[in-house]
Amino acid sequence: MKAQMNIRSLVNRDNNIVQLLVMTVLIFAVMTALSPDKFLRYYNFESITYIFPELGLLSIAMMIAMLTGGIDLSVVGVANLSGILAGVLFHKMAGAAGIADTGILTVLLGGVIALGTGLVAGTVNGLLITRMGITPILATLGTGQVFTGLAIVLTGGPAIVGFPTAWAFLGNGKILGLATPFVLFAAIAALIAFMLTRTALGINLMLIGTNPKAALFAGLKRERMVLYSYMLTGVLASVAGIILSGRTNAAKSDYGNSYLLQAVLIAVLGGTNPAGGRGTVLGITIAVVALMLLSSGFQILRFSNHLIDFIWGAFLLLVIVINAYKNRTR
Amino acid sequence: MALLRRSETVIAGILLLAMVLIGTINPAFWQLDNLFSLMRSNVIIGIMALGVLLVLISGGIDVSFPAFAVAAMYLTIKGMLALGYNGVVLPLLAATLMGLLLGAVNGFFVYKFRMIPLIVTLGTSAMVRGFLLGVVGTSMININKMPTALIDFARTDVISVTKADGTTYGLTAMVLIYLGLAVAMHLVLRYTMIGRSAYALGGDPEAARRAGFDLRKTIFFIYCVAGALAGFAGLLHSGMIWLANPRDFVGLELDVIAAVVLGGASIFGGRGSVLGTMLGVFMLVMVKNSLIIMKVDTTWQLVAVGLIVIVATALSAWRDRRRMA
Numbered sequence: 001m002k003a004q005m006n007i008r009s010l011v012n013r014d015n016n017i018v019q020l021l022v023m024t025v026l027i028f029a030v031m032t033a034l035s036p037d038k039f040l041r042y043y044n045f046e047s048i049t050y051i052f053p054e055l056g057l058l059s060i061a062m063m064i065a066m067l068t069g070g071i072d073l074s075v076v077g078v079a080n081l082s083g084i085l086a087g088v089l090f091h092k093m094a095g096a097a098g099i100a101d102t103g104i105l106t107v108l109l110g111g112v113i114a115l116g117t118g119l120v121a122g123t124v125n126g127l128l129i130t131r132m133g134i135t136p137i138l139a140t141l142g143t144g145q146v147f148t149g150l151a152i153v154l155t156g157g158p159a160i161v162g163f164p165t166a167w168a169f170l171g172n173g174k175i176l177g178l179a180t181p182f183v184l185f186a187a188i189a190a191l192i193a194f195m196l197t198r199t200a201l202g203i204n205l206m207l208i209g210t211n212p213k214a215a216l217f218a219g220l221k222r223e224r225m226v227l228y229s230y231m232l233t234g235v236l237a238s239v240a241g242i243i244l245s246g247r248t249n250a251a252k253s254d255y256g257n258s259y260l261l262q263a264v265l266i267a268v269l270g271g272t273n274p275a276g277g278r279g280t281v282l283g284i285t286i287a288v289v290a291l292m293l294l295s296s297g298f299q300i301l302r303f304s305n306h307l308i309d310f311i312w313g314a315f316l317l318l319v320i321v322i323n324a325y326k327n328r329t330r
Numbered sequence: 331m332a333l334l335r336r337s338e339t340v341i342a343g344i345l346l347l348a349m350v351l352i353g354t355i356n357p358a359f360w361q362l363d364n365l366f367s368l369m370r371s372n373v374i375i376g377i378m379a380l381g382v383l384l385v386l387i388s389g390g391i392d393v394s395f396p397a398f399a400v401a402a403m404y405l406t407i408k409g410m411l412a413l414g415y416n417g418v419v420l421p422l423l424a425a426t427l428m429g430l431l432l433g434a435v436n437g438f439f440v441y442k443f444r445m446i447p448l449i450v451t452l453g454t455s456a457m458v459r460g461f462l463l464g465v466v467g468t469s470m471i472n473i474n475k476m477p478t479a480l481i482d483f484a485r486t487d488v489i490s491v492t493k494a495d496g497t498t499y500g501l502t503a504m505v506l507i508y509l510g511l512a513v514a515m516h517l518v519l520r521y522t523m524i525g526r527s528a529y530a531l532g533g534d535p536e537a538a539r540r541a542g543f544d545l546r547k548t549i550f551f552i553y554c555v556a557g558a559l560a561g562f563a564g565l566l567h568s569g570m571i572w573l574a575n576p577r578d579f580v581g582l583e584l585d586v587i588a589a590v591v592l593g594g595a596s597i598f599g600g601r602g603s604v605l606g607t608m609l610g611v612f613m614l615v616m617v618k619n620s621l622i623i624m625k626v627d628t629t630w631q632l633v634a635v636g637l638i639v640i641v642a643t644a645l646s647a648w649r650d651r652r653r654m655a
Contacts, residue, residue, distance in 0.1 A: 133647040142639030149632030261456045310460025316453035324443040
């Protein structure tokens with residue numbers, strides 16, 4: 001009875017979520033039909049729980065930037081720079097025992113540096129957008145290059161390989177039988193969902209995105225709220241960078257290049273309005289799972305990565321078309 | 331006085347200052363062959379920048395043109411090899427047309443679905459690159475297979491100088507093509523209704539619509555021209571470097587956008603000039619080139635370009651907000 005009520009309220013609140021769920025089930029069914037023996041293996045789903053969190057976090061970050069009608073094109077740069085800075089620290093501090101046995105304090109320091117990188121990067125973005133008045137697209141396009149550029153300067157190009165065991169645990173360990181990245185993602189997503197729907201910051205951001213002028217007249221501190229949103233975006237990107245470097249045991253300036261397109265795609269697919277004012281963590285989560293199922297299906301069907309990029313692009317345009325028609329009937 | 335207040339004058343001043351500075355640090359900068367090679371590097375970025383200028387004036391943004399350029403280039407050359415055709419004019423027309431059609435797709439989505447141009451062009455860019463590499467091929471076409479007519483055409487020099495040691499160097503005639511296109515773009519922006527409508531759209535879309543501009547025509551024109559220029563520049567580029575690489579032009583969008591913003595085009599739309607853009611392109615190419623001459627490690631290039639974007643957009647934002655206030 002209660003569950004039924006919940007489902008009904010969910011439908012009433014946002015039928016976008018239901019459409020996303022239907023789409024996910026459809027993708028699941030089609031991929032199962034095309035390749036049942038390979039797609040339905042436990043290993044396949046387990047590996048998805050390791051891979052999707054980093055993309056999911058980047059997509060949530062993108063969604064937060066979009067809430068105020070902005071965008072953050074520097075997320076991938078921030079993620080890589082965070083991982084690389086931590087990696088540089090570990091290599092500098094590595095004792096005779098080798099990097100794998102780096103002490104827990106050093107690992108914590110690395111975490112602080114990585115998250116701090118995200119915070120600083122997000123603050124820079126936020127200040128450029130609010131204080132200098134640069135449009136978010138160009139501001140983050142520029143800073144994204146600077147972050148990627150600094151990553152290249154630090155590494156000279158090749159990847160930094162080798163991270164402490166404790167760090168790697170964040171990327172490919174297990175907590176209670178579940179992938180650590182998955183647990184981290186669930187915790188962070190819940191936290192962000194709470195922030196967006198239950199705290200002043202989230203509600204302010206929605207209002208600013210819906211109608212900037214009205215928000216200004218209502219006395220909302222627009223500049224400060226937008227700045228906070230980009231700081232949050234930066235920190236989320238650095239968490240993605242930590243997970244990515246932990247999972248692959250390496251950090252490189254050009255990892256996850258195609259993540260930018262995918263993060264935008266997932267944000268839009270998840271029901272975020274790029275013009276601002278609308279977006280949910282739940283929508284993003286379902287969208288990222290749907291795309292991951294699709295992507296692993298394509299990989300099983302032996303599509304090349306280039307073709308998958310083509311499909312992502314086409315999917316993005318398709319979502320634009322569908323959203324346009326949906327809004328028309330409203 | 332009016333001349334002094336124009337942003338082109340300011341940019342030209344900064345450019346001269348930078349040239350003097352770089353020339354003092356390394357006198358090799360002023361050698362004729364360095365200047366010629368600088369101008370040569372302006373051509374491709376410059377032609378693309380003319381298209382991006384148009385897009386920025388209209389208040390949009392385009393990140394798909396490098397993908398269009400590489401697709402038009404690679405497909406045309408593949409086609410030429412398949413047909414055994416060796417020429418210049420027809421292939422250039424074909425590449426331009428390909429770019430134009432791809433640009434029309436951008437225009438269609440931007441106009442019809444009122445979607446943010448950045449998101450549309452991110453999508454088309456991924457589609458075109460994915461298609462090119464996933465379906466057409468990933469292998470480079472090297473000098474031994476490149477159509478000779480294209481290479482000979484791109485090798486034409488306007489001025490040719492013989493050094494004391496007998497080697498010759500020259501100023502490529504492609505500079506003339508760039509100048510011709512720039513003049514044409516200047517005339518279109520200045521004196522035609524469609525050019526003025528791009529400014530109107532960038533200034534205020536709603537006002538432009540009420541003033542009676544046909545925004546559908548304007549938007550299609552803008553994105554088609556941007557695509558066409560990219561396609562043309564793409565094929566010309568492969569002729570100039572004697573190579574057709576299907577992975578070429580990655581990250582070029584940032585250089586070109588940086589150059590256009592550096593040239594005084596407003597990031598809010600509605601402002602920008604061809605002369606300013608050409609100066610901006612020259613400045614960007616010069617800075618990148620001079621980092622090498624000044625023995626700055628090449629790994630710093632991305633940082634430099636990123637900083638240029640930030641500083642140029644910050645200045646543009648500061649100037650335009652003061653004007654609006």
